[in-house]
Amino acid sequence: xxxxxxxxxxxxxxxxxxxxxxxxxxxxxxxxxxxxxxxxxxxxxxxxxxxxxxxxxxxxxxxxxxxxxxxxxxxxxxxxxxxxxxxxxxxxxxxxxxxxxxxxxxxxxxxxxxxxxxxxxxxxxxxxxxxxxxxxxxxxxxxxxxxxxxxxxxxxxxxxxxxxxxxxxxxxxxxxxxxxxxxxxxxxxxxxxxxxxxxxxxxxxxxxxxxxxxxxxxxxxxxxxxxxxxxxxxxxxxxxxxxxxxxxxxxxxxxxxxxxxxxxxxxxxxxxxxxxxxxxxxxxxxxxxxxxxxxxxxxxxxxxxxxxxxxxxxxxxxxxxxxxxxxxxxxxxxxxxxxxxxxxxxxxxxxxxxxxxxxxxxxxxxxxxxxxxxxxxxxxxxxxxxxxxxxxxxxxxxxxxxxxxxxxxxxxxxxxxxxxxxxxxxxxxxxxxxxxxxxxxxxxxxxxxxxxxxxxxxxxxxxxxxxxxxxxxxxxxxxxxxxxxxxxxxxxxxxxxxxxxxxxxxxxxxxxxxxxxxxxxxxxxxxxxxxxxxxxxxxxxxxxxxxxxxxxxxxxxxxxxxxxxxxxxxxxxxxxxxxxxxxxxxxxxxxxxxxxxxxxxxxxxxxxxxxxxxxxxxxxxxxxxxxxxxxxxxxxxxxxxxxxxxxxxxxxxxxxxxxxxxxxxxxxxxxxxxxxxxxxxxxxxxxxxxxxxxxxxxxxxxxxxxxxxxxxxxxxxxxxxxxxxxxxxxxxxxxxxxxxxxxxxxxxxxxxxxxxxxxxxxxxxxxxxxxxxxxxxxxxxxxxxxxxxxxxxxxxxxxxxxxxxxxxxxxxxxxxxxxxxxxxxxxxxxxxxxxxxxxxxxxxxxxxxxxxxxxxxxxxxxxxxxxxxxxxxxxxxxxxxxxxxxxxxxxxxxxxxxxxxxxxxxxxxxxxxxxxxxxxxxxxxxxxxxxxxxxxxxxxxxxxxxxxxxxxxxxxxxx
DNA sequence: AGAACCGCACTTTTT
DNA sequence: GTGCGGTTCT
Numbered sequence: 015x016x017x018x019x020x021x022x023x024x025x026x027x028x029x030x031x032x033x034x035x036x037x038x039x040x041x042x043x044x045x046x047x048x049x050x051x052x053x054x055x056x057x058x059x060x061x062x063x064x065x066x067x068x069x070x071x072x073x074x075x076x077x078x079x080x081x082x083x084x085x086x087x088x089x090x091x092x093x094x095x096x097x098x099x100x101x102x103x104x105x106x107x108x109x110x111x112x113x114x115x116x117x118x119x120x121x122x123x124x125x126x127x128x129x130x131x132x133x134x135x136x137x138x139x140x141x142x143x144x145x146x147x148x149x150x151x152x153x154x155x156x157x158x159x160x161x162x163x164x165x166x167x168x169x170x171x172x173x174x175x176x177x178x179x180x181x182x183x184x185x186x187x188x189x190x191x192x193x194x195x196x197x198x199x200x201x202x203x204x205x206x207x208x209x210x211x212x213x214x215x216x217x218x219x220x221x222x223x224x225x226x227x228x229x230x231x232x233x234x235x236x237x238x239x240x241x242x243x244x245x246x247x248x249x250x251x252x253x254x255x256x257x258x259x260x261x262x263x264x265x266x267x268x269x270x271x272x273x274x275x276x277x278x279x280x281x282x283x284x285x286x287x288x289x290x291x292x293x294x295x296x297x298x299x300x301x302x303x304x305x306x307x308x309x310x311x312x313x314x315x316x317x318x319x320x321x322x323x324x325x326x327x328x329x330x331x332x333x334x335x336x337x338x339x340x341x342x343x344x345x346x347x348x349x350x351x352x353x354x355x356x357x358x359x360x361x362x363x364x365x366x367x368x369x370x371x372x373x374x375x376x377x378x379x380x381x382x383x384x385x386x387x388x389x390x391x392x393x394x395x396x397x398x399x400x401x402x403x404x405x406x407x408x409x410x411x412x413x414x415x416x417x418x419x420x421x422x423x424x425x426x427x428x429x430x431x432x433x434x435x436x437x438x439x440x441x442x443x444x445x446x447x448x449x450x451x452x453x454x455x456x457x458x459x460x461x462x463x464x465x466x467x468x469x470x471x472x473x474x475x476x477x478x479x480x481x482x483x484x485x486x487x488x489x490x491x492x493x494x495x496x497x498x499x500x501x502x503x504x505x506x507x508x509x510x511x512x513x514x515x516x517x518x519x520x521x522x523x524x525x526x527x528x529x530x531x532x533x534x535x536x537x538x539x540x541x542x543x544x545x546x547x548x549x550x551x552x553x554x555x556x557x558x559x560x561x562x563x564x565x566x567x568x569x570x571x572x573x574x575x576x577x578x579x580x581x582x583x584x585x586x587x588x589x590x591x592x593x594x595x596x597x598x599x600x601x602x603x604x605x606x607x608x609x610x611x612x613x614x615x616x617x618x619x620x621x622x623x624x625x626x627x628x629x630x631x632x633x634x635x636x637x638x639x640x641x642x643x644x645x646x647x648x649x650x651x652x653x654x655x656x657x658x659x660x661x662x663x664x665x666x667x668x669x670x671x672x673x674x675x676x677x678x679x680x681x682x683x684x685x686x687x688x689x690x691x692x693x694x695x696x697x698x699x700x701x702x703x704x705x706x707x708x709x710x711x712x713x714x715x716x717x718x719x720x721x722x723x724x725x726x727x728x729x730x731x732x733x734x735x736x737x738x739x740x741x742x743x744x745x746x747x748x749x750x751x752x753x754x755x756x757x758x759x760x761x762x763x764x765x766x767x768x769x770x771x772x773x774x775x776x777x778x779x780x781x782x783x784x785x786x787x788x789x790x791x792x793x794x795x796x797x798x799x800x801x802x803x804x805x806x807x808x809x810x811x812x813x814x815x816x817x818x819x820x821x822x823x824x825x826x827x828x829x830x831x832x833x834x835x836x837x838x839x840x841x842x843x844x845x846x847x848x849x850x851x852x853x854x855x856x857x858x859x860x861x862x863x864x865x866x867x868x869x870x871x872x873x874x875x876x877x878x879x880x881x882x883x884x885x886x887x888x889x890x891x892x893x894x895x896x897x898x899x900x901x902x903x904x905x906x907x908x909x910x911x912x913x914x915x916x917x918x919x920x921x922x923x924x925x926x927x928x929x930x931x932x933x934x935x936x937x938x939x940x941x942x943x944x945x946x947x948x949x950x951x952x953x954x955x956x957x958x959x960x961x962x963x964x965x966x967x968x969x970x971x972x973x
Numbered sequence: 974a975g976a977a978c979c980g981c982a983c984t985t986t987t988t
Numbered sequence: 989g990t991g992c993g994g995t996t997c998t
Binding site for chain 1: 977987
């Protein structure tokens with residue numbers, strides 16, 4: 015609808031630039047279109063610059079898309095808008111801290127600075143490792159907290175807690191809690207009591223016990239409370255309700271020590287992170303918030319004249335407050351849809367939008383307690399509803415509302431009147447009415463899904479609209495299968511492959527962190543060069559203890575059966591063969607092994623990678639991030655498989671909502687945390703002392719927390735919204751599918767469930783357009799011009815045990831350069847001794863050319879480059895390219911392979927007749943290792959892939 | 974009809 | 989550890 019004019023509500027939003035606005039923008043109502051037009055309208059005012067208008071999105075992709083659309087719509091070009099504040103909260107906070115935030119930690123009593131070199135830890139596993147290191151040290155330093163640690167199974171639970179507190183705006187300072195943070199930790203008895211009472215209400219007019227009493231039926235089961243814990247009959251009472259005073263008994267508990275513990279962990283972790291020169295995403299917001307709270311001049315300086323927040327239902331409490339601090343005026347506009355709030359696990363709080371006015375008022379009050387930080391009135395708030403839907407037929411829109419009304423479980427009762435009251439019904443703008451909504455159940459669900467797809471493709475009953483609005487029969491590419499779990503999607507993909515049906519999974523898969531991938535990697539390493547890292551994994555897996563593994567690695571005599579297996583693998587010619595044999599050995603025959611195999615093969619086939627390349631590829635994949643993105647090639651005609659969470663913002667003519675099976679949608683259960691934090695209950699600990707920790711029977715010594723856990727209602731709202739989101743992706747047709755045991759949702763929806771047995775035809779692979787999986791190579795920056803320094807990834811956070819780290823490496827490198835330049839320097843450690851020895855051993859006179867990047871113009875015998883490659887040594891017939899590394903074990907030679915290769919090819923041009931080698935010099939051991947060169951094509955390919963990220967198939971249509 | 978008991982299964986993803 | 993659904997008991 016780029017060419018179309020805005021409708022009345024959209025126009026109203028575009029025109030009302032001033033004042034507080036809450037916009038309910040349902041699915042497919044042209045939200046992005048309207049927001050970008052509104053932005054253009056604001057900046058078209060004579061005294062408003064793009065810099066004055068903050069537009070917050072929740073993903074970088076969304077920000078980029080917004081920017082692009084805005085450029086197309088106003089008189090500013092991309093250049094003027096390149097630095098305009100159209101960004102995520104996180105990147106905005108990053109900018110603020112970078113520019114003004116050096117002293118931010120001091121406001122929390124932390125004597126450290128945020129500097130330009132402070133890194134943002136993006137990888138969860140990296141942070142967990144760092145946190146683990148921190149918590150080890152912390153527990154050593156604080157014997158007084160031994161009791162807490164005895165009850166903790168996973169220290170990462172504490173990291174979760176810290177992040178959750180940060181997202182709620184609860185921070186520790188030197189003495190206690192920043193501002194009114196402690197109130198949140200204490201909880202709110204009145205609010206708790208309301209929830210307690212609601213859950214303690216007898217059912218069926220008094221004839222049936224309350225939900226709470228029923229839940230407490232398992233009180234004490236498979237638990238061993240301390241002797242002073244009350245009896246079950248005492249807890250549950252004798253009537254239909256539990257005793258009223260139970261609320262107070264479980265709520266009132268001395269938590270001073272627990273709060274102190276959490277405070278110390280939290281505060282010292284912040285100190286630790288700053289000392290190690292990193293921040294996580296939560297800390298970005300934390301410090302930016304503190305800074306904006308404390309520094310009144312800065313707040314005025316940074317403040318924006320206009321603030322717009324997109325996808326407001328995905329915002330967290332601290333983000334709401336940040337927005338208030340960043341707003342210099344009341345020109346605040348939040349746009350969102352509570353019905354599409356499905357990211358609470360990312361600290362999103364739907365109440366930000368549902369209770370917007372209450373929260374606005376409350377948060378401003380909190381911010382203004384001691385100083386007027388927010389100086390505009392919180393009323394009036396103008397509400398604008400976008401109700402015209404440009405995506406789906408009316409029938410689908412009507413049906414989608416049922417998703418918000420049906421019970422998600424037998425015991426779930428929905429307050430339909432209350433839901434209806436909140437729903438703003440959408441009106442379809444579609445000019446065609448051909449819609450089908452159906453549900454099928456089959457004992458072989460996967461086959462049923464595929465058979466349904468075969469039935470749909472080319473079938474005029476399922477006709478869809480082409481770009482000009484004319485009806486046409488559907489293609490594979492018109493269909494999306496949405497699932498709640500990745501697993502089902504992956505399995506379906508495997509089945510589709512068997513039948514040759516073109517299907518591609520889109521989204522993140524944690525492919526290379528699976529045991530399957532790690533074992534395969536280990537064996538590939540063993541095959542490649544027998545290195546310890548391969549054997550260590552394999553031996554550990556076979557049950558050897560760490561000491562035994564060490565001994566075996568030391569003696570290099572490996573178990574006979576493993577050596578035999580290695581020889582067996584050596585015989586195999588293809589990578590697929592190796593992988594299959596490895597998986598067979600360990601009994602991996604599930605979908606994960608299949609996908610690992612398939613993915614590696616597609617990388618392998620599509621390129622000319624050697625086994626060594628693949629090893630490095632897997633290493634990088636493991637290192638660089640937990641999930642591995644797998645995309646369908648753009649433009650191929652294949653069915654898309656996605657999780658519902660990943661489909662937000664997308665749309666498809668035909669949606670198959672699969673895996674509507676009992677027990678899985680909605681999810682059941684969920685592990686019990688040790689320390690929980692949840693308003694209004696506050697901070698609680700469930701102390702479980704395990705047998706392993708004590709050699710005693712399992713002791714559960716906090717019966718209060720046990721009961722508290724049951725006093726809060728289980729909320730199914732998000733499950734229902736998930737269903738709603740999935741249905742509203744569809745333009746024309748929806749199919750639900752379930753296996754043997756359909757769940758409550760599918761039974762409660764107003765649609766007949768038809769039992770089917772599917773007849774599935776095998777598709778001739780030659781005839782269908784094959785889809786290939788493209789795996790994004792985790793390659794960093796590409797080259798700019800032809801200087802190699804841009805090839806080096808500079809975001810590798812190096813921190814190695816025993817004091818070896820970035821700083822140490824820099825020192826060794828500085829020493830090496832100074833020594834090569836002939837300066838009078840003394841080695842300070844073994845590494846520098848080794849470097850000195852190495853340079854001394856090189857023959858010939860030493861000549862130096864400073865700042866010698868490319869091209870290498872040399873007429874001397876020998877050149878030192880003070881650039882990124884550490885040393886280029888030239889003799890009459892030989893060029894040696896050398897890179898020092900201070901931290902063997904952290905990085906293989908693959909890390910800087912591209913960069914060394916670029917030098918290699920340049921040297922080739924400069925010295926066509928010389929022998930050219932490139933190698934890594936490990937300073938710790940004094941070992942030099944040659945590096946195999948990449949061809950120019952290979953470098954080019956890696957670089958190109960890094961520069962052109964694959965597009966997602968269908969972005970939010972142009973509205 | 975309601976209460977008690979038993980066995981089963983056990984996410985999503987962005988910054 | 990916990991919620992669900994089904995079965996059995998009262």
